[in-house]
Amino acid sequence: MKKLMVMMMMMVVMVVVSEASMVQQTCKETPNFSLCVSLLDSDPRGSSADTSGLALILVDKIKGLATKTLNEINSLYKKRPELKGALYECSRRYKAILNADVPEAIEAISKGVPKFGEDGVIDAGVEASACERGFNGKSPLTSLTKSMQNISNVTRAIVRMLL
Structure with a gap:
């Protein structure tokens, strides 16, 4: 009985370690390891998600940040x-992120067509950059824009x- 409990505990530890290592x-394959880990660890879905799931969690983070930025605007x-x-x-640009880019990315990733998901994600960053440029160096949104x-x-x- 004791051996069985020890084996079960070892299996739980192995699962937790493999989830964390996912x-x-x-995140090691991204341009900002610490940001990636921080974002994914802050969401309970991250510990059990596959790569598509991790991408969808981050698209949700884009959606949340776009909503926060729009409220600030x-x-x-x-x-x-x-x-x-x-x-x-x-x-206008942040509404495009929320109404076009995020839904496009979610649908594409969910349906296994990551190229279109990539397009939506790229466009979110482009829209944020264009917003920032509109202030000619005097933006009150710089920190939110850089985060996006x-x-x-x-x-x-x-x-x-996923490609």
Whole structure:
């Protein structure tokens, strides 16, 4: 009986180690290992996900960050009326991330067509960069924009593993 319990505990430890190593191994292939691990470890689905699942978790992170950024843009309309034009363009771009890029990436990855998923992820980073440029160096969104670019780059690397 004792041997059986020891064997079962060893199997549990092996499963936990292999799950952790899946995230670690996958993140080693991305441009930002620590960001990748941080994002995937913060989601309970990460410990049991395959590569497609990890990519979908990161697409969810893109969606969450785009929503947060859009809320910040809406808040800035009242605080910084002099930035109305640039904020409007950013709002339009972040809505495109939420309404086009994220759904495209989710559908493509879920259906096993990662190339189109990669396109959606790349476009999220492009939209964030274009938003940032609209402020001509005086953006109140720089930290959110850089986060979107970094998450998009990590996500793209994982989606490329599916090609």
